[in-house]
Amino acid sequence: MSTTPVPERTLPLRKARKSGAAHAPKRILVLGATSGIAEACIRLWAERGDSLYLVGRNADRLAVVAADARTRGATFVDSAVANLDDTGKHAEMLAHAINSLGGMDVALLALGVLGDQGEAERNFVAASQILHTNFNAPVSLLTWLGNYAAQRKAGTLAVLSSVAGERGRKSNYVYGSSKAGLTAFVDGLRNRIDREGVRVMTIKPGPVKTAMTEGMKGSAKFADVDAVAASLVKAIDKGTDVVYVPEIWRVIMCVIRMIPERVFKKLNL
Numbered sequence: 001m002s003t004t005p006v007p008e009r010t011l012p013l014r015k016a017r018k019s020g021a022a023h024a025p026k027r028i029l030v031l032g033a034t035s036g037i038a039e040a041c042i043r044l045w046a047e048r049g050d051s052l053y054l055v056g057r058n059a060d061r062l063a064v065v066a067a068d069a070r071t072r073g074a075t076f077v078d079s080a081v082a083n084l085d086d087t088g089k090h091a092e093m094l095a096h097a098i099n100s101l102g103g104m105d106v107a108l109l110a111l112g113v114l115g116d117q118g119e120a121e122r123n124f125v126a127a128s129q130i131l132h133t134n135f136n137a138p139v140s141l142l143t144w145l146g147n148y149a150a151q152r153k154a155g156t157l158a159v160l161s162s163v164a165g166e167r168g169r170k171s172n173y174v175y176g177s178s179k180a181g182l183t184a185f186v187d188g189l190r191n192r193i194d195r196e197g198v199r200v201m202t203i204k205p206g207p208v209k210t211a212m213t214e215g216m217k218g219s220a221k222f223a224d225v226d227a228v229a230a231s232l233v234k235a236i237d238k239g240t241d242v243v244y245v246p247e248i249w250r251v252i253m254c255v256i257r258m259i260p261e262r263v264f265k266k267l268n269l
């Protein structure tokens with residue numbers, strides 16, 4: 001897959017509305033822009049005047065997110081409707097998006113499906129669909145974006161994986177294994193291109209209140225999406241390698257990983 005050269009555009013410095021500090025606007029590509037977590041990040045980026053290119057598969061919801069970003073003060077907003085399962089169209093879509101943005105400082109990959117674990121246990125086609133959207137499609141996007149950013153020796157690739165990828169559990173091991181694969185891929189990509197000046201971020205949220213978790217047992221206690229987005233926007237500015245959000249999940253997963261398998265296999269998790 002070749003990366004098409006795109007012209008670079010610089011954006012004027014503008015005052016961040018909330019902090020009053022000067023903020024150099026970033027050119028941000030969001031893949032899966034109608035995701036609850038992505039939408040909350042987009043609101044913050046728009047408010048500080050960043051430029052946004054939004055990709056999502058639901059045209060109506062995407063139009064609402066784009067209009068909201070314009071209203072909040074984004075310097076530039078463009079969007080494209082795309083089903084990101086269609087990996088054959090990724091190269092053309094990404095080149096077009098980056099051309100429209102005039103370059104790319106940040107790409108956020110937020111697409112993902114939880115899927116139906118029970119159905120995936122009975123039917124490999126259902127399992128394969130989860131693996132395709134959560135692993136194959138991001139791998140295709142990151143292969144192109146990684147090469148693009150490495151050629152320019154700049155950029156941040158922020159990828160939403162999950163704490164679910166850290167240990168397989170009976171309640172969601174198909175989703176969990178797709179995220180385990182994605183985490184390993186992103187970690188390896190960072191090991192390859194961090195030295196080229198590209199920040200590659202593995203983001204591992206614990207449960208967050210979004211459409212994905214709506215109606216789940218205990219969902220009222222899940223993390224607030226705006227608080228999660230505020231942490232992510234900060235971490236993306238810094239280019240932190242591995243982000244647990246909320247941070248307490250770093251400790252929780254450390255404990256969960258240490259439970260001996262002879263005990264773990266008997267738990268109902």
Ligand SMILES: NC(=O)c1ccc[n+]([C@@H]2O[C@H](COP(=O)([O-])OP(=O)(O)OC[C@H]3O[C@@H](n4cnc5c(N)ncnc54)[C@H](OP(=O)(O)O)[C@@H]3O)[C@@H](O)[C@H]2O)c1
Nearest residue numbers: 034035036037083084085111112160162205207208210212
């Ligand atoms: N919420 C959590 O508790 C949690 C925890 C850990 C990790 N994560 C991860 O964080 C990311 C964002 O999740 P979220 O919580 O914001 O859930 P969400 O609101 O359900 O967002 C998922 C997004 O992925 C999009 N998507 C799925 N398949 C796609 C495809 N083939 N092409 C284009 N877009 C596609 C969905 O589009 P449609 O709206 O069109 O369906 C939706 O916008 C996901 O990768 C998820 O696995 C979430």
